[in-house]
Amino acid sequence: MTIPPESELNDATGCEEYRALSRRQFVGGAGTAFAAAALYPAWLPKVVLASTYVSTRDVMVSVFQRGGADGMSVCVPFGDPNYYTLRPTIAVPRPDATTTATRGIALDNFFAFPQAMAGLVPAYLNADLLVMHAVGQTNNSRSHFDAQRYMEVGKPSDPSLVTGWLGRHLASAPPLNAAAPLRGIGISAGLQKTLVGGPKTLPISSPQNFSIGGSSTTQAARVAALQSDYSAADEPLKSSALDAVNTLNLLKSVNFTGYVPANGAVYPNSSFGNALKAVAVLIKADIGLEAAQVDVGGWDTHSAQDPVAGSMAVTMRDFANALGAFHADVIAPALIGVTLISMSEFGRNAKENGSAGTDHGRASAMLAIGKGIAGGRVVTNGWPGLAAANLENGQDLKVTLDYRDVLAEIVQKRLGNTNLGYIFPTWTPTFRGVTR
């Protein structure tokens, strides 16, 4: 695959009638004015660590849309007429359609969000949200599990690599706070591949309920007995247990229930919304957290996916509203540097299937949100086009931008880690201007 250099990246070509119109005329609601909030508000009664760090590095929040998200529904290429040919029953109407309730929200003269993604429009207007399209990996597996695995480890087609790209970032960067017991967190019952290999990294499905229980009189003695028991264990159990003990003491001090998001942000009361909210609390609690992995499901839309009113609309609304709340709450106030990225293992067939859904395909769309992200744009590395001749195997949107280029630039420029050869083995990244 040849990928042109950064200078050739464009904001996508568009059809003539839209070229004259500016982005902002199209986008519906006005951008929200974001106010800065105090860093240590009342909901955090105890500052847990004696020292607070001064960071020149962003906290990384990595979101994985599990199931293979249909990038063409997340960010609709309405400027490509083949989109409407290929998707007779599940297309999002053009932004200039008369049906205001269902038509797309133009992001530029070629791409639009469906109404279900409206929660991210303020972040886009604030130029904090960058949408990248026709992104994916060189591995062309259409297996969810293989594709997720290789994407998460950061190297295609090498089954022997067991650590994840974000885990290797943590392993190759000094801690932001040397005393921090929890550098990485996976909001999950089991550690996601992305984070495997990260020191002081735990899966915690519900940080607000992290406790051992039982008599408070004997709790310290019981924890000490377990700590002693695990001190002789093999890895990875030993580190997990010791990190858990330290994290237990840490999280006890954080008042999750009293948390009030900044800017009046409201997280959806869903598993994804609650997970992002918990990450927001942990970031603002200034405990030295450097990386969080959050998963969101519901993207395997083989049938009845209708991005306007069907199952995918539900999935996207929850997704965008949660990300929108996180943006308003954590990113817009810009008090702590945070970069959020969201990606999926593959996109879906360009043509809809017989069940008003789409089967496994190739390229999808990827999001990056942050004050250090050159947002407010939809970028492609040359829109590959949806004409039959331009589709991979005659059926799929081609991958024209390797997701590792995006991650590598963020890792170096936002996370301050230049060890890209270790984090993305055998890949020589090209920076695409995704950061400011």
Add this chain to the structure above:
Amino acid sequence: MHTSGDGASRRGFLLGALAGLAAAPRAAKAQAVGIWHPPPPKKLPTPRASVPRDPNGVSPAAQFPSRLVNESVAALPAWVNNNARLVRRITMGVSATEMMRVSVLGYQEYLSKQLHPSTIDDSAVDAVVAARWPLLSATNDVLFASNSSGTVQSQLQEATLYRAAFSERQLFERMVEFWSDHFNISIGKVGYLKVADDRDVIRANALGRFRDLLQATAKSPAMLAYLDQTQSRKGAPNQNYARELMELHTLGVDNGYTQTDVAELSRLLTGWTTTGTGTFMFNNTLHDTAQKTIMGQNFPADTFGGQAEGERFIDYLAAHPNTATFISTKLLRWLLQAEPTTAQITAVSRVFRATQGDIKLVVRAILNESWLAAAPAKFKRPFHFMVSALRATSAQVTSATTLNGQLGGIGQPLFVYETPDGYPDKVEYWSGNILPRWSFAVSLTNSNSTTTVKVDTAPYLTGTADAAVDRIINEFYGGEVSASLRTNLLTYIKGGTFNDLRVRETMSLALGAQAFQWY
């Protein structure tokens, strides 16, 4: 707003930290100081540190800790009794009763008995299940009419938990767990249809023939709904089931088929659908009758052969050597060790092929005594951990509702895993989630309710603190623990007044201890 700082100073900072990291690779150090376990005899995965280029010329990757993850540990040194190893492997947890049985019957006889569950009387558990969770025996018509998917789901989950803990047919329950993951179906997508799948497909064939199990799953309305086969039709095939049938159910990923084969198989299977409240049917009007070629197998254009040609290809998959290898390897991982040797895979695959996938005989081959004697311990998944804790403590479960909720809390709610690969069986996936186990151990050992869950401490309180610890070790560990764990438990129990609470807390430590996380 934080911007990238001065490159030179950052580089200095990084290099300083890296030098420290490189000096003490975490995994290697831990093994060197390990008290309970010697370094694993098996070979660690080869580090993959080949790095062609670092854009800034900073340190080569070889300096970084790779912290490669152990899939397993050496069998705990305290575990020397082969009979006890067998009990750990083929039950959902040791108990004093089970240890007595194996010592009477011996290794082979105990295994044979467990391989033939119909020879084991399980009427007591059957009666409890029938009385408490009546929807499990209901027809799809009744389940459809009951219109309460939440109740159906919790009945299936609670009954499964109860059977795993208390059925005398323990190996059978282990195999049900295996196949439930192998042929994973999320009840969130298919609702009550999973009840019949669990009863008539998984449980009916868990120790039968693989071919029969595979054919049964292919006609299971739950499976067909879960993987969108019910949406597939002529001219608009849906590839979801066709792909997983080859990738996950039989051959293994990219192991002998191509994307074209997936597309062709999806055409072959058009017409395989359901009718009514959940009955398999082949609907010829939905079937693509044109010619297909799948993995070199030719299926000429037909008129009415759609079901037969599907069955024929599923038989072909069941008999394929790659299937024999894939299923044998997965079963070896489940029952023997996380990283089976090539020789083991070859030997078991041969049995699989020679017996046309007779699961009993394959399992027997895997559990040969010399292999098991040398096998490293495996890490319990949360479900296994919870059930083994119930067995260790002889918990009396009058209602499994709370336990079922707690199973979600420790990370493995049953039948709701969304993707078709089923819950992972990897230590690296589960090992970070240790605190919820401790928390459950505390909750369980403090349970003393005759209407929900009761752990009876009376037998532990009749003698001395020493005797109580001995009893814990016998009941929870089959008598085999390290000296340090015994000391740890004795220290704790004697650190306060010897009473009911102290015993319960000591039990919670025995369940939370690292040795209890392995089997």
